[in-house]
Amino acid sequence: MCAKVYAYSESLDVAKAVGALVIKSQNKALESGSTFKIALSGGSLGKVLQKALVADKDLASQVKWDKWEVYFSDERIVPFASEDSNYGLFKNLVLDTLPENSPKPKVYTIDEDLVTGKGGQLEGADASKDQEIAARYQKSLPSDAKLDLILLGCGPDGHTCSLFPGHKLLQERTELISYISDSPKQPPRRITFTFPVLEKADSIAFVAEGAGKAPILKEIFGDKNSQLPSKLVNDITTGVAVSWFVDHSAIEGVEGISVSKY
Numbered sequence: 591m592c593a594k595v596y597a598y599s600e601s602l603d604v605a606k607a608v609g610a611l612v613i614k615s616q617n618k619a620l621e622s623g624s625t626f627k628i629a630l631s632g633g634s635l636g637k638v639l640q641k642a643l644v645a646d647k648d649l650a651s652q653v654k655w656d657k658w659e660v661y662f663s664d665e666r667i668v669p670f671a672s673e674d675s676n677y678g679l680f681k682n683l684v685l686d687t688l689p690e691n692s693p694k695p696k697v698y699t700i701d702e703d704l705v706t707g708k709g710g711q712l713e714g715a716d717a718s719k720d721q722e723i724a725a726r727y728q729k730s731l732p733s734d735a736k737l738d739l740i741l742l743g744c745g746p747d748g749h750t751c752s753l754f755p756g757h758k759l760l761q762e763r764t765e766l767i768s769y770i771s772d773s774p775k776q777p778p779r780r781i782t783f784t785f786p787v788l789e790k791a792d793s794i795a796f797v798a799e800g801a802g803k804a805p806i807l808k809e810i811f812g813d814k815n816s817q818l819p820s821k822l823v824n825d826i827t828t829g830v831a832v833s834w835f836v837d838h839s840a841i842e843g844v845e846g847i848s849v850s851k852y
């Protein structure tokens with residue numbers, strides 16, 4: 591495992607470091623291409639992105655939104671207006687706060703019509719529909735499925751994206767985006783990146799903060815035999831650069847890491 595760990599005492603400093611990584615990754619992508627392909631997660635990452643890309647005026651001034659192509663590493667199968675929507679979180683905390691005249695990114699979302707049907711209400715669980723939602727989202731990926739940067743969270747159980755411990759999706763090698771109907775974390779219906787997409791990325795960065803994450807980070811970094819999803823991402827050997835941006839409370843008592851400052 592060669593994941594780099596960047597640790598800070600203050601949450602704002604974590605956000606600033608994540609913002610600096612995003613800008614560095616953006617500029618690297620634009621040296622050789624016309625767009626910056628980034629995948630975002632939901633959960634606690636929402637507020638980190640708001641601090642990094644909106645509230646921090648220096649970093650915000652460096653974001654070339656019109657060059658961005660935004661994907662979601664996982665998405666809950668709920669209406670966009672739901673508080674559970676990862677897209678809805680990014681829209682509320684970042685997109686809707688951009689100035690009226692600001693360039694806007696191209697954002698790839700799941701097909702909400704498939705989520706709500708004609709009635710506009712969330713329809714019941716239906717594996718074939720969730721498979722269709724995943725398949726359609728997979729079609730929105732770049733043809734080579736290569737993303738420049740994937741920002742991931744790490745749940746208290748070690749899940750990342752919507753890849754949960756012990757789930758068969760950890761072994762999925764064909765579908766780039768698959769679905770889960772029985773997520774152990776609410777809501778139950780989700781789509782998620784699978785490892786073939788993660789393995790193709792140029793760079794992956796986890797963001798994990800708070801003492802509540804220390805126990806799982808102890809396993810992720812301390813147990814070489816751990817099969818936790820976040821640990822398996824650390825173990826990817828396809829050349830993707832994996833890093834962690836944490837606060838000191840999240841790594842309290844965690845062994846097996848050498849801490850840097852970004």
Ligand SMILES: O=C1O[C@H](COP(=O)(O)O)[C@@H](O)[C@H](O)[C@H]1O
Binds near residue numbers: 633
């Ligand atoms: O359910 C989810 O959880 C993970 C981790 O969230 P966090 O709040 O513990 O950082 C998140 O990365 C993922 O996008 C989300 O669907």
